[in-house]
Every structure is written in C-alpha cells, then in structure tokens.
Amino acid sequence: AQSVAQPEDQVNVAEGNPLTVKCTYSVSGNPYLFWYVQYPNRGLQFLLKYITGDNLVKGSYGFEAEFNKSQTSFHLKKPSALVSDSALYFCAVRVPDGGATNKLIFGTGTLLAVQP
Amino acid sequence: AAGVIQSPRHLIKEKRETATLKCYPIPRHDTVYWYQQGPGQDPQFLISFYEKMQSDKGSIPDRFSAQQFSDYHSELNMSSLELGDSALYFCASGDGGTGNTIYFGEGSWLTVV
Numbered sequence: 405a406q407s408v409a410q411p412e413d414q415v416n417v418a419e420g421n422p423l424t425v426k427c428t429y430s431v432s433g434n435p436y437l438f439w440y441v442q443y444p445n446r447g448l449q450f451l452l453k454y455i456t457g458d459n460l461v462k463g464s465y466g467f468e469a470e471f472n473k474s475q476t477s478f479h480l481k482k483p484s485a486l487v488s489d490s491a492l493y494f495c496a497v498r499v500p501d502g503g504a505t506n507k508l509i510f511g512t513g514t515l516l517a518v519q520p
Numbered sequence: 521a522a523g524v525i526q527s528p529r530h531l532i533k534e535k536r537e538t539a540t541l542k543c544y545p546i547p548r549h550d551t552v553y554w555y556q557q558g559p560g561q562d563p564q565f566l567i568s569f570y571e572k573m574q575s576d577k578g579s580i581p582d583r584f585s586a587q588q589f590s591d592y593h594s595e596l597n598m599s600s601l602e603l604g605d606s607a608l609y610f611c612a613s614g615d616g617g618t619g620n621t622i623y624f625g626e627g628s629w630l631t632v633v
Contacts, residue, residue, distance in 0.1 A: 436619050447524075447610060448563070448624040455619040494562060498619075507553060507576055508612075508622055510562040 406431045408497050410511035417485045418519050425480040425514045427495030437478040438496040438508065439469055448494065454478060465489070485518045492516075522546050524625035526611050532631045533601050541596040541628045545613030551575070552594040553622060554586060555610040563610060569594060581605075601632045 407430045417423045429435055436455050440448040452463025459471040469480045478495060492515050496508040525544040533539050545552050551570045555563040556579075565578035569588035580586075583601075588594040598605060608629055614622040 438621070440624070445629075447626040448612075450621050450623060453619075453621060507565045507568055507578065508563075509565070512562045 406435075406497055406499050406509050408495050408509055408511035410493075410495055410514045412514050413512075414515040414517060416517045416519065419487050420484050423482050423485040423489070423516065423518070425493050425495075425516060427478045427480065427511060429476050429478065429495075429497050431497055431499045433499050436498040437469075437471065438498070439463065439467070439478075439480050440494045440496060440510075442492040442494065442513075444491075451480070451493075485516075487518045487520050490516055490518045524611055524613050524623055526609075526625035526628050528628060529626065530629045530631075532633060534633055535601055535603065537601050537632075538597070538599045539601060539630060540598070541609055541611070541630075543594045543596070543611030543613075543625060545592055545594070545611070546615075546623055549613035549615045549623075550592070551614045551622075552588055552592070553610075553612040553614070554580075554594070554596050555612065555624075557608045557610060557627070559607070561607075566596070598630070601630075603632050606630060606632045 409428045438453045439451040454461045454471040462468045492513050494513050495511040498506045527542045553568045554566040557563045566580040568576045572588045584598050586596045608627045610627045612622045612624040
C-alpha cells in the first residue's frame, strides 16, 4: 500500500535560518510527490511537485524539495525562513495505476514554527 | 485565476440532520475529489469523480453520498449526522493525469452538535 511519512510533528526554526521539513514515502511504483501548505482554517495550497527529471524541484514562495530515490525521500527546504512561513505542511504522493483520477495520499503533516 | 469554490464555508447541524456541501471545480477540470480533515488530522480521501462518473471511493461512510452534475459541479450529501462527522471538508479538482496538480478549495467547516 502507498504511504507517506512525515516523521516530525513540529519543526522550529529561527527566522533567517534554513529550514527542512522531512518526508519519506513507500510506494510500489514510481511516485509523483507533492507538497502542500495549510494556513490556519484555510485550504491546502500547492507548493511544488516532482514528476520526473531533475531531483531538485523549485516551487512557490522560495521553497524547493529534493527527490532522493535511494532514500525514498522528498524533503522540503528553504534557504532562509520567514515568520510568515509558519503553517502546517503536508507531503503527498500519487501513484500512477492507469487511472485518470489517482488520488493524493497525505502524510500526517508537520507544523512549521518560525520564530522572529 | 479561478479557484475551486466551496459552499457553504461554515454550517452547524444537529445530530441526525442532513447536510449538503457544494463544490465548483476550476473551469475545464474534469476530476473532482472530496476529502475530510478532522481536527489535527491529515486529509482523508472520501470519493472522486471523473467526467461525472464516480471513479474512486475511499473511507466514505454509507450515510454519505456524492455526485457530479452535468456542469461539473459536485455535491456531497451527508445524512444522519453524527458528532464525529464534525470536520473540514475539502473539495479539490484536477484536469486528469497523475502528474497533474490537484487544487483544493478553502473547505467547508461542518460542526455537528
């Protein structure tokens, strides 16, 4: 069965420091990986995705993620954190199975807290 | 750019009542997904539709039903509501293809009292 793990419930980082939010996956095929961000009482906003190609993917708001097939990881990174980055971050996976509507399977989320 | 529109944003229902949530996908998106997110939980997939036909089913209770209409909007009907149904319900849409991005609406907050 497909699954996604976010091992950290919360990540604390000081403003201006680099941040990393970890994600590992377990799938039976080639994964399509996504990161979404959720601000309090809001919907999920798409940040970036890995489909194929370069392992380093750049997304919105200065975020990037690195796909590592050997470690089955897709960690989210940002060189310099902002207080406004404080939110809940979800890693998600889709596995192509020939269907047109492959759903997203989410990790449990990581709360990012950036201190001023 | 147009986004996924959900209504209502908030509703309060009593136990055993019925609630209906509506979703208007991004124009030209042919797939709609429904997710449920309990407090402090990750979103759980309920059901999806592709070209107005149910395409996948997740952990949707039998008390819930959904459909997608000819104009591609979708409705989630929830009957015999229970306290545990209190959650944030997301609708999302995509334009087909596993590599394509799924975009989410702002969600509908359902509180069952």
